[in-house]
Amino acid sequence: MSTGRGTGTRATAAGVQPLGAQGGPRGQDTASADAFRTASRRWTTGVAVVTTRHGEEVFAKTVSSLCTLSLDPLLISVAVTARSPLVAAVRAGRRYAVSVLTGQQEPLARHFAAPGSGRALSLFTVAPMRAEATGAPVLENCLAWFDCRLHSVLPGGDHVILVGQVAAADAGPGEPLIYHQGEYRALARPHLPSTGART
Secondary structure, eight states, X not given: OOSSTTOOEEEETTEEEEOOTTSSSSSOOOOOHHHHHHHHTTSOEEOEEEEEEETTEEEEEXXXXXXXXXXXXXXXXXXXXXXXXXXXXHHHHOEEEEEEOBGGGHHHHHHHHSTTOSEESSSOTTSOEEEOSSXXXXXXXXSEEEEEEEEEEEEETTEEEEEXXXXXXXXXXXXXXXXXXXXXXXXXXXXXXXXXXOO
């Protein structure tokens, strides 16, 4: 159990040993950016598009970092590159939406992942959208969507974490677009039955 940064202990077969300055066993951290990327790509995720509107401008960005946080209150989070214009627009407008993509919407994922393609003076012609509770645009025909009012913005290194309080949400039919090993993929077999386990 840690008693403070760099002052914790670790139980081993030989007894209790002090932890190093970074909270792990004594020694140097060995993680590199390349090793981090390689390990991260083994984590399979869904694919979503974050959207917001500020004034006459609409912003969109493909992400794979959506996380549901809380049922009381209803909160989700999504990480976005700190330098993205979308972040400034969300801060100013205090609202955003997250649309979870189906396997048929890979072209949209690729489009909004490309630098400079996620900003327009009106709704995007490549992606039909509609407004829900907050006025943030939601993608049509998506697998699920969350319409949020900005709850907080947290630092996350070269990203920021947008925490949203969900004002409206819904889901539709279809199979998800997934992301693994740096590629977009579709489900290869029927889904397994749920065990009913909850986290």
